[in-house]
Amino acid sequence: MLTAFLISVGVMCAITTVLAVLMILADATIANYGDVRITINDSKQITVEGGRHLLATLKDEQIFIPSACGGRGSCGLCKLKILEGAGDPLPTELPWLAPDEQRRKVRLSCQVKVKNPLRIEIPEELFNVKQYEAEVTAIRDLTYDIKEVRLKLLSPAAISFRAGQFVQFEVPPYELSNEPVYRAYSISSDPGKEDEIEMEIRYVPNGICTTYVHRHLKTGDKAVVNGPYGDFYLRDTNRGIVFVAGGSGMAPIKSILHQMLNEGNRRTARYFFGARAVKDLFLLDEMKDFQSKLPDFQFIPALSEPGPGDDWSGEQGLITDVVDRCLETVDNTEAYLCGSPLMIDACIEVLKNKGMPGELIYYDKFA
């Protein structure tokens, strides 16, 4: 009886062990992708460890493709042209790819697994994008709902960016969110100071990042950003400049003003800053400072809904009405707009009605 029992148990164990060994072998061979070669822009070649998604693999190689969702396939920002080696688009990619994109072999790099040698194309400007580890050196309140966050860059210790560009700020898991998420914020600091960046972050109810920044982030905390991204920057011409930006939209404008000061730019510039009430105004002293130091710059704040106790003698009304009223001419002028989508759309309409050609109206679009 006992021998029969032992034999049966022994045989079961033997069979399961043999099968387990077989599966380990299979895992090590079939599921092991080994080293894979990726050819970029038909010139650069890198050899990487296969098996992970292209987005993460490139990140390890210090090539940062933009992404807001961290690789979950829900933002559509990580599109890349993959000419060879990626197989057919996955069901998770197809909704994001228009028919002509599919024909041009555009894929979502966060969904494509690196298994076979790949031939991919990466836009040149992305090679300047790096991931920076930084430390929070200051957080100060600009208004009741906007905080200015200053980061000192640790590694790499210097960033070179054009005034007007933005970075992607990584929100680590906290409280109820358990995966990192990325949000874009314009850099508001002086491009000449390469070891630090500043951002203006406004609290948005139910926002994952703004809640983290306003309720959890402290000086001394570590932060990760990658960038710089974006093509919102001051064009090198002699035209007059009109800035229109409200709230945290001031960030890239402030950075551009620093740049103008640094290079002794003499262009005529008007900055129309739209806010609701006096409590929404901030950095007024800094703007006065720019006014005094730049040869032809005026800062024109306008309130659309002054509060009961507000003692306001400046411009009043919707920012678009103020621009319409106060902007003397649009001849030989270019416009730089930054702020909420509604404000930008309304401003474009006003400026076009005044005769400004659409190509000279630049606005910050993150995605």
Added chain:
Amino acid sequence: MKQTPEMDAIQRQMRPGVITRDGFLGSDARKLADILEFDNAEVNRLGLTHEGIAARMRELRDAGRKGIGLATRVDPHFEVRVDSVRGKLPCPFGHAGLVQKMNTTVRNLAGGREITYTDLNIHMIGGHGFYEGRGSAFRLEPSELKEILEIPESPPPPSPGMPPGLR
């Protein structure tokens, strides 16, 4: 009630911290399929359709946009304030396309009641019949939408009925 793995995946996207800080389910412990069915029945009971509700929400939002954040008077007796912030959000239902972050607050001056909804709410209601879970700060009760936005009842869709040969 059991639901498909696809619904499970969508419900996971609705949890706090994935797309928004508080998620879309509030304190609702039901399965997404049950939430959708319950609200669908409620909307039918009120004599409305999801598309009809979304269309009215859109109509009021578009009427109030020009104010760019200022309260705008909309006939016959509404005050609409539309705010927007930069950035876009994906829909938890997992299809492509991002929705702008826009908040519309409609105050019905006749009744004095007020309701706030986002562009994502409009899309989730019109496209998926989803009004968010009970307990969510952005939950929209169909009955409140009907009352405050004054949505007219629509005729019920014709039922399939018997094919001609079998009558």
Added chain:
Amino acid sequence: MTEIGWFAIFFSAVFTNNILLTNYLGMCSFLGASKNVKTALGLGSAVIFVMTFTSVLNWLVYHHVLVRLDLVYLRFIVFIIVIAAFVQIVEMIIERVSEALYAALGIFLPLITVNCAILGVSLFMIIREYTLAASFAYGLGSGVGWAVAILAMAGIREKTARSRIPRGLEGAGITLIIAGIMALAFMGFNGMINLN
């Protein structure tokens, strides 16, 4: 039982004794993954592969281990374990070869493990006392038969996707009715080969 040629076994497993339409085994994946032809083809190929090789493996384990050591009563557990391990390996292969197919099959790939048709084939070959060659033919034939059935169903469902189906019968209801009609059609093959 008389010796039957392996070709006859193969042919009967595909048509006259179709594991799905005659023995009604393997229905869940059949109903769930037959919405379009491409997925059905992928799943059908996977099932052919698994059925053929597990029937051979199980035959070997049964006759050289279980029977020899008088452990025949363990056959159910052992067969399932062998099938499970094999399906894992097939999953790895599919993921490697075609990520798109792997994503399209989704949950149905690991579900092959509990597909009763696979276990059924192994048990039938024991009951019918097939030789190794005959088991190979039977496994291959059953797999092909299952694949033929699911492909036919997928073709039919793709064509009827736009038809007006009575409300209560949408989905599983009409699919089962179609399966029943298909089984009736396959009954026409009865008597072609006598398997005893």
